[in-house]
Amino acid sequence: MIEQKEIQSMNILMTTILRDDGNLPLHIAKVFGNHTLIQEEPMKNQLEKGLEKIKIPEYFPKEDITLEGARFITWQIGKEKTQSPDISLIKHSYDNNFLLNIIISNFSDLDILDASAEVAFVLQAITGIHRRIEIPVELVELSDEEQLKGLKHKLKDLGNFYHWQIFEENSMRGGIEKIGLAPMLITALLMRAHTMHDEIQCIGECQRIFNKETQGSEIKCDCGGELVIAPPYLKIKNASFVFPEGIDEIISEEESAPSNFLNLILKTMFPRKVSLLFNQFPDLNFSTMVTLPSSSYYRSISTNDTIKITFEYKELENDDVLIFAFVTDTRYYDNKLIPATSLPVIMRDIQRNVRGEFDWEAAIERTQLGDWKVSPFISFNEISKYATLKSLIPGNQEGETIE
Amino acid sequence: MKQLSDEIKDTLDLCYNPKDVVEILGDFNKLYSTLESKIRHFVQTQPTFLDELRKQLKTDIGFLSPQKKDMALSIYGIIITEDIIKKYDALYYAEDISALLEATDKKNSCTDDEFVGLLASFLISLKRVTQAMSITIQNFIDLSSMSIEDEIITAILIRRNLFNALSEANLCYEIGEFPIDIRFVASIFTHSIEAILKDQETISKTKSIGNIYHDLITKYPLSEGEDLLYDVITFSILEPYFETLKESFESRIKSKKKILEEQITIAKQEFQIPSQTKQDQGRIEQMFAAIEQTLYETIKFRREMNEIRRQKMERNIEIALRRMAIDEFGVQDIGEPQKYFNYLLDTWFSVFEEYPQMALPLIDIKQYSKYVENPDEYIKENRSTIIHQLQFKIRRHTGGDRYTPTNLAKAFSMILFEILTNKTVLSLSFEK
Numbered sequence: 001m002i003e004q005k006e007i008q009s010m011n012i013l014m015t016t017i018l019r020d021d022g023n024l025p026l027h028i029a030k031v032f033g034n035h036t037l038i039q040e041e042p043m044k045n046q047l048e049k050g051l052e053k054i055k056i057p058e059y060f061p062k063e064d065i066t067l068e069g070a071r072f073i074t075w076q077i078g079k080e081k082t083q084s085p086d087i088s089l090i091k092h093s094y095d096n097n098f099l100l101n102i103i104i105s106n107f108s109d110l111d112i113l114d115a116s117a118e119v120a121f122v123l124q125a126i127t128g129i130h131r132r133i134e135i136p137v138e139l140v141e142l143s144d145e146e147q148l149k150g151l152k153h154k155l156k157d158l159g160n161f162y163h164w165q166i167f168e169e170n171s172m173r174g175g176i177e178k179i180g181l182a183p184m185l186i187t188a189l190l191m192r193a194h195t196m197h198d199e200i201q202c203i204g205e206c207q208r209i210f211n212k213e214t215q216g217s218e219i220k221c222d223c224g225g226e227l228v229i230a231p232p233y234l235k236i237k238n239a240s241f242v243f244p245e246g247i248d249e250i251i252s253e254e255e256s257a258p259s260n261f262l263n264l265i266l267k268t269m270f271p272r273k274v275s276l277l278f279n280q281f282p283d284l285n286f287s288t289m290v291t292l293p294s295s296s297y298y299r300s301i302s303t304n305d306t307i308k309i310t311f312e313y314k315e316l317e318n319d320d321v322l323i324f325a326f327v328t329d330t331r332y333y334d335n336k337l338i339p340a341t342s343l344p345v346i347m348r349d350i351q352r353n354v355r356g357e358f359d360w361e362a363a364i365e366r367t368q369l370g371d372w373k374v375s376p377f378i379s380f381n382e383i384s385k386y387a388t389l390k391s392l393i394p395g396n397q398e399g400e401t402i403e
Numbered sequence: 404m405k406q407l408s409d410e411i412k413d414t415l416d417l418c419y420n421p422k423d424v425v426e427i428l429g430d431f432n433k434l435y436s437t438l439e440s441k442i443r444h445f446v447q448t449q450p451t452f453l454d455e456l457r458k459q460l461k462t463d464i465g466f467l468s469p470q471k472k473d474m475a476l477s478i479y480g481i482i483i484t485e486d487i488i489k490k491y492d493a494l495y496y497a498e499d500i501s502a503l504l505e506a507t508d509k510k511n512s513c514t515d516d517e518f519v520g521l522l523a524s525f526l527i528s529l530k531r532v533t534q535a536m537s538i539t540i541q542n543f544i545d546l547s548s549m550s551i552e553d554e555i556i557t558a559i560l561i562r563r564n565l566f567n568a569l570s571e572a573n574l575c576y577e578i579g580e581f582p583i584d585i586r587f588v589a590s591i592f593t594h595s596i597e598a599i600l601k602d603q604e605t606i607s608k609t610k611s612i613g614n615i616y617h618d619l620i621t622k623y624p625l626s627e628g629e630d631l632l633y634d635v636i637t638f639s640i641l642e643p644y645f646e647t648l649k650e651s652f653e654s655r656i657k658s659k660k661k662i663l664e665e666q667i668t669i670a671k672q673e674f675q676i677p678s679q680t681k682q683d684q685g686r687i688e689q690m691f692a693a694i695e696q697t698l699y700e701t702i703k704f705r706r707e708m709n710e711i712r713r714q715k716m717e718r719n720i721e722i723a724l725r726r727m728a729i730d731e732f733g734v735q736d737i738g739e740p741q742k743y744f745n746y747l748l749d750t751w752f753s754v755f756e757e758y759p760q761m762a763l764p765l766i767d768i769k770q771y772s773k774y775v776e777n778p779d780e781y782i783k784e785n786r787s788t789i790i791h792q793l794q795f796k797i798r799r800h801t802g803g804d805r806y807t808p809t810n811l812a813k814a815f816s817m818i819l820f821e822i823l824t825n826k827t828v829l830s831l832s833f834e835k
Contacts, residue, residue: 073769094630109788121562125633128625132634135624158633161558169414294769344795351768 008085009033009105009167013122013159014051017130017151018096026130026148027052030155032163035104037283050277056100059271060093065307067091069112070268070296076288077195077232077319087270087291088112090119097130099123102274103166104284107173112297114172118165122158129154183308183328184337185346186251187261187389188242188369190360192377195290195319199230203280231275231286234321236262238377241389242364244336245373248390251332258375258392259384264309265325268296292323305331310343312351324350342368414549417542418563419535421571427527428578435523435579438478442519445477452480456493463497466510471518475500478522488529490598498613499525506587506616507576520579528575528591535568536595544652548659553649557641565592565636584626589639590615596644605651686727690750693719694819701823702758708823713816720747721812728808740806744797747815751793755782760831764822765792775831793818 014029029051031038038044060066069090076084088110090101101119103110133147142150165171200210204225212229221227241258248256270291279286298307312324326347328340338346346367353363361374375392386392422430446453456476464472479496482488503525504510509517542564546556569588576583590612597609610618619639625631649656694716700706727746728734755762759778766774766785774781782789800814822828 121633124630128628128630128632128634131628131630132623132625132638137622137624157554157558160554161562164555164558171415345799 007105007107007167008035009103009163010035010038011105011159011163011166012051012102013099013119013155013162014054014056014102015097015099015123015126015155016056017126018057018098019134023144025057026144026151027056028148028152028155030152030159032159033105033167035283037281043281047277047281050280051274054271054273054277056091056098059091059100060098064302065264065298065300067267068297068299069116070270071110071112071294072270072291073294073313074289074291076285077197077290078288084289086294088115089270090116092116092120092123094120094123094127097123097127099126100271101162105167109173110166111172112295115162115166116297118162118172122155122162125158126151126155182333183306183330183340184332184334185326185340185343186243186247186329186332186337187327188346188364188372189239189261189265189323189325189327190242190354190377191236191239191265191323191325192316193234193236193321193323195232195321196235197229197232197288197319199233200227201230201276201279202227207276209276228279229287231279232288232290233272233275234269234290234292234323236266236323236380238379239383240360240377241375241392242369242372243389244334244338245371246336247373248388250334250336251329253388256388256390258378258386258389261325261327262380262383264296264298264307264327265293265323268293268309292321300331303331305329307331308340310347312347314351314354322354324354338368414546414551414559417545417559419538419542419565419567421535421567421574422531424574424578427531427571427574430527431523431575431578434527435520438481438519438523441481442474442477445480446473449477449480453477456480459493460497463494464500466501466504470515471513474515474518475522478526482526487526488533492611495611495613498611500613502587502590502613502616506584507581509581517581521581524576524579524581528572528588531575532568532572532591532595535564535571536592536599539564539568540599540648540652543648544655544659547649547652547656548663550660553645557637557645561633561636561641565640566632568592569632569636582627584616585628585631585635586619586623586626586639587612587616589635590619592636592640593619593644596640596648600644600647600651603651605647686746687749687753689723689727690720690746691753693723694750694754694816697819698754698758698761698823702760702829705829708820713820716819717812717816720815721808724808724812743806743808743811744794747797747811748790748793751789752782752786760828761822762789763828763831764825765789765796 009032011032012029013032014027017026017028019025029048031044031048031051038047069088072087072089074084074087085104085106088101088103090112092099099119099122101115101122130147130151133142133150136142166173198212200212200215202208202210202221202223202225204221204223206221206223206225208221208223209230210221210227215227219227239258239262241261244250254260270293275286275289275291278284292313293309293311295311296309298309299305300307307327307329310326310328314322314324316322324347326343328343346369349367350363353366354360364370364372364374373389373393375389376394378386378392453473453476456479457472460476464475467475479491479493482491482496500522501510503521504513507521509521513521539560543556543560546559551559569585569592572588572591573583573585576588593615594609594612597606597615600606601609623635623638697708697712697716701708701712724743724746728743731742756779759782762778762782763774766781767788770781770785796818797811797814800817801810804810
């Protein structure tokens, strides 16, 4: 138990309830944990207010394959590697209500799928409570403020328990992942990305983003707000795809578009608006913090299948990063695919042998993926021109690229 | 009510595990199929009982057709004579049935078959709720004795007890295809709590389910939707009764707390006694002896690891494993192959104590710096992750087969071989 106390934690629940009849949506955010930043009530309130301004429904596109949760690792650029927190993100929607959960902590063994079930429960409960308090009882109708107050109180209760389960009870931690059925590795990607650190954000009234170059050495924004350097982010330069021969027959054409895989990866990235908000709190050290996914879970709403992407990184010179991404999927079963249980071995072998993009193909050959196809590196902007994975392989392009 | 449970429990165990749909369906079918003949039998054999009851409840069940009156009254008779529900007041029964018909929208039209089915659902739900409530109260006492905040206790009771129990009670009606007002189901729980409080002599009188339901309808405006479960439990069960329950069970909570504290003190003392028994220690030493020479020569003397030396380890490990099995069970091939694995596991950690660098291939590479800084601490903290990694590796080498001394020895020696040929491992040295 003593060891637990030393764990720094910040657990955020932010929810948006969209309402009918032209009523404005309700945004509620609550922060839990023992992080130094939120020890003081005013700071905590300021953070909660900031979170309530973020429009979370935009992170919930109406698609069958939706991101359920992701885990992130972080590091500080330009600094010696020290302990940097891990972040997890879980999202759920229920009817027209949305919930985003972010946990920043120096432990990294949260079971995303277990926690996700709890987050879903929290949102379901909030949905029911809201549905009830919207209706007048004995002719007494609650105003928006009263509804908000009531919901906030309930979110606090629900969040307290969720937080307690993770940090006091230690449930939903560690253990072996329980992805139903047998997930199969369907595609691997190697991307070269550059850590961009070229943005400046106004932390005053207007909250605009500027480019470092154009803004020069101004320290104040037009609106009078202070300008600070925005957190770094990754820009993917190019990518190479690895997939079994005949992949186009195993997965649907639409799914097999290289841009589809790239989108899954981009959607896993930590929400920029949240990191810009965090950057307004120096205690969180976001101004130089690179936040990168280590794994992400997508769920197919129609079939309840899980698509998991596992990431690995290698830092190169000049702020370049090599990103390895491995996509496993429970929807497909085919002899040409490789069971996800082999993934740790494959990843280790690749990680060991790849130093730059030039070793990639050779490294793949030395793993279980030896007979898979390796595409050349395609520049990020060109990827959407290819209709299927197969068309990435030179010689296969004819008649298959989209003009 | 169960006896005070004396063992130290984990909060995760303090939950209510509901019956699943198949079991509930079984209960329902069994009751439903016998109910009709039992009613007929009761009408024929107990005319006086029925007459008296009919007089007593004349106005209260006036809404029922004569045919259904007989059924309802006979079922009450069955409940009482067969002791299905203890201490069920006839007037309450009438109120409950009336509310039940409202809650299922069957007041105006209900076939005889439906009526019997509905009553069967009702009886099963009553039994399930009584059972669930008694477990929940026991869990409440256990939780309260553990010095957990009230808010968390409430949350556990909702999330892990009543949520499951309410879903289960709801299921009792769903399987009979009676969509029911969730407020009625919640009212059964409220009544059940009141009955417990009355037993404790905290309150003098309970309200009938029907009465509670009618009251709840005026305060709680919604009747259906899974999303309401949390809210309706909080609103109608825990918010009104939590404090009363605490008072009512105060002395039991206190005595439980005392027992628990004593146990913790004993557990602490036991913990201080070295946890490894002599036998365990002996095993570790045997196993260590099987590989020590190779480890020492490779790590300290930089003697190159090769296949011949691996095979030697494999042989030694296999012999050691068999000897251990004979020592403990008297046979070489034991029924619990996991045991062999456990023999190996302890040895691993004593290998790490001696040579922390051996753990390198088993750790999360992202935590490399943490590990290098203080390998002993890191290994201690990440014991479970390391065990998982190890299990994974062993499973890979044994090809998922059942563990035998032979395949485990091979797997173990292969893993040692991998580690001992890993350049990074050999480049690290932690002076002790």
